[in-house]
Amino acid sequence: MLTEIRQKPRKKRRQLGAECGELEDQLKFETVLAETSTRLINLPVERVDDEIRAILHLVCECLDLDRSTLWLSSERDTGTMQLAYFFDRGGLSVPKRLDAGQLFPWALSNLLARKVLAISKLSDLPPEAARDKQSFSSYGTKSTLVIPLSIDGSVFGAVSFAYLEQERKWQESIVNRLRLVAQIFSNALARKRSEQLLKESWERMNLAADSANAAMWTLDVNSNHIWTTEKARKLLGVSLQNELTLERFLSVVHHEDREGIHVKMKQAVSAGEDFSAEYRIIQPNGSVRWMVVRGHPHSSGSGEPNSLMGASVDITEYKNMEDQLRERLQEIEELKKRLENENIILQEEVKQLSEQKEIVGQSAAIKGVLLQAAQVAQTDTSVLILGETGTGKALLAQSIHNMSARKNHPMVSVNCAALPPTLIESELFGREKGAFTGALTRMAGRFEIADGSTIFLDEIGELPPELQAKMLRVIEEGKFERLGSTKSLHVDVRVIAATNRDLAGEVERGRFRNDLFYRLNVFPIVIPSLRERREDIPLLVWAFITEFQKKMGKRIDNIPKKTMDALQSYEWPGNGRELRNIIERAMIVSSGRTLEVSLPETGDGAPFEEGGLNLEDVERRHIISVLKRTSWQVTGKGGAAEILGLKGTTLQSKMKKLGIKRPAFL
Template sequence: MKNAFLEIFDNILGAVREPLVVLNADFRVVKANQAFYTIFDVNPDETEGTIIYDLGNRQWDIPRLRELLESILPQNTVFDNFEVEHTFDNIGFKIMHLNARRIYNNENETSLILLSIKDVTVREDYKRYLEEAVYKRTAELRTAQKKAEVNKQAAEAALVKVQQLKEQLEAERAYLQEEIKLEFNHDNIIGRSDEINYVFYKVEQIAATDTNVLILGETGTGKELVARAIHSLSKRKDRALVKMNCAALPTSLIESELFGHEKGAFTGAHSKRIGRFEVANGTTLFLDEIGELPLDLQPKLLQVIENGKFERLGSSETRSVDVRIIAATNRNLEEEVNNKKFREDLWYRLNVFPITLPPLRDRQGDIPLLVQFYVKKIAKRLGKTIEIIPAKVMTVLQQYHWPGNVRELENVLERAVINSSGPKLHLVDKLRKPFRDLSARQRTLEAVEKDYILKVLEQTTWKVSGKNSAAEILGLDRSTLRARMRKLNIQKP
């Protein structure tokens, strides 16, 4: 019977995608299918004849697995959906559903054990796991409340846990719905220059770790795209990247947005709100424009980075989270520290692994690739066909200084596509004159930004919002532009 079963295993079950392992009565591996070797990165040459607990340098010596094989299964012929959580050295954290079945010989003694393993760690299964956990814990609580012998304190603790699971799930769903509404420039960073290849190298270096990252670069260089690239290559990629722009919110709302608040914590707090840190528990939080974070909030952010603990507004309860921080800024934070506008200890915590993005003027070789990409994308959206980009136009685009970087390039190309009546791209903007004061590289990013915003405001006769306004040219929301004008002390003469 044993040989017949193994022959079936080799001929049929070997093609099954779900990992399968056949053990003998001593828990030694008799056979395993290819899915087991692939998913769990186990060496086939060191598997057969080995006790399952000794696989992968004893990575499979899992207490819950021992409980199933040695305590539960001997009392049952079949045991389904036994859940195991375990962190492997080589493949990281896994949530597994185990099904075990005893196979008897002619003497009615256990001859073989068939163990099937379902990996439910991926993102969609993880969401279902949260939903099922909420349902299961709620059902358990209702049953427990009907029994007089249930300990009241334990029931209240279980209710708190259920509520936390519900809140986390609802907050993540709400955040994902907001993210779906956003439109990003492109899925991948485009370029082949040495400068952008070095950025790719730095991303690959740091992505697999949980180290904090600080992304530096001028406005419009693609800092958010780099943050998303780091997250998509990390072990947290199965959960959504959570984002917050520190410059897009009034100072009074930033603390509530980051840490959440209780009902009645301040005027207008009509209900409880979960902050971005709780939404990002177990994943990555991208803090854009970190240099805009108010000085009085920086100690609270430092506390979360150092020990993973914080309190909601209006609450004395300390909460713990596991969040990886990726921050970005177009400011010179070291200079901000010297000017007492940014905490030195927070800067040290964020500046563990800095990545500096090159401005577009230093990536001239990438401009043709970007132009081809954006012209195709914009023309498709506008229902046009642009097949020819004249060499003269491309030369003008490559020679321009691009103070607004890729964001400005996209705006220029959109105006060009709109004004092109045929298959040939017609450039509308006059880009022959380079950006004034090329020595700006030696000044602070804030000074460069102020000069550029002033230049655009002068070109638009100080029209901040609407069609052909400064906000449209800069690619900013009007509220964000007004906030930057206040921050940089830009006033209409």
């Protein structure tokens, strides 16, 4: 009896000791779990794997377990699991890639259904777990506990613990402890996976933003704090360490765009609508960058916008390209207008120069002229060509231009006598739109069109006195202003002038500026009249015949000696132009291959006499004779101007100068 009484306290003491030891082990285990859980929460994601391996090792040591494994599902296929971590106290090594679906299909299906598998002995496995039983046996497993890893009800892995030496029953206290371990692992791995996904998403967004040259940003409406990508901060010149606010952002926006972009952002928030705008920012180095922004308001749960999210794209290069394109289009438009003007001028030039392609003659007088032309052609010196009307001054000017370095550009010609005084200024120097009544468009002047080329000023002696000063300036400085403009234009133009007047006498009489005369008269060339080189007349006649044969489809093989002598004896007051007109008329009336020429008579019906008449008298008598033959028709088809080879306005000007008037009875 006493013995029984004494034994009861001893058994109780043993039971209490065992319970105390179990409590001490549980406390120790829970302390380890608390410490590891705390470490995993604050641990950087790149160190989570190492920490989980260490915890598996520690748990096995604490609970005297032989093996532990951890399986994770694929992000793309949650129905499969791959071995991720493995610990074995005996040092067993396994292949790096093991698929739970192939080795343990029955266990995997139960895990995905969120079931905890506590297998004390393999014989407890059902018949459908035959493949699982085989795999457990092959790896020496006697008893195993498999716990699913899940977050928000979704299974993404499993952790297992095993005994290898002998079969053991999984006590509820041990299972609960290991479920705590599984929960800790679930939280840590879910955080790791979430941060990895966020990092990948961030990297993809940055890659997409960088590819689009876009800067992402979010404005907190309440705090005015702006979150941005690194690219946006680089553009704004704000480091990642410094806070970026709305005020800081607006401070780098160009002052002309600042108010506009601020107003649009506020309107987008208040109206809850998207917005877009273009603006400029001033970078720390002072350079200006163009940005285009697209923004979208984001609402809180209450429906009120609490943030403004958007993307800004650097469009500086596009803006520069737009500016360059605009400049090119303007240049093209100006070149187009210049080309149109040149085409008009060229048509006039072709019409004039198609009559004769080169200066014909073998006389010493004409050879001297051509030698002078060749000498001055390679310079930019101004040339003054003097000579009677019809001697070929325009032809010589074209020859000088063709031998110059400017020959790749068309020579621009202006007949100062043919232009009305009211239009000559705008014709020479151009005009702005609205410069005078009827000026509906801007027009480039002849000097502007001749930039880089040669301008030929025919009949320069007819230039009005009020324009002579402006002409002097453009010759000396290359500067002028369009009519109706104060902006000076600069041109590089070589000037060749021509006149049949005595400019030196005009200067003495005060009708021509002496400074302009001396500026033009740098290299004077005097073209001899046809009377002074009669030996060239046969060459000229045949040159004209060759020209008209092609146009008229006729052929001339013979010129009677009497006809040629008459041509060489005639005074030719109209010089080469008159000779050409007479040959053209002769080609028309000649019926055979012999040229039939009819020379004009003097005003009183008698041939011209040599001597006793000055140049003006000869010219007056010849013009009168032609006017009589045309019944005093000055212009138009078959008129005196056409026969004399002059423009109608030029002939009218000469008639006024020479005092020729139409008889009152006609």
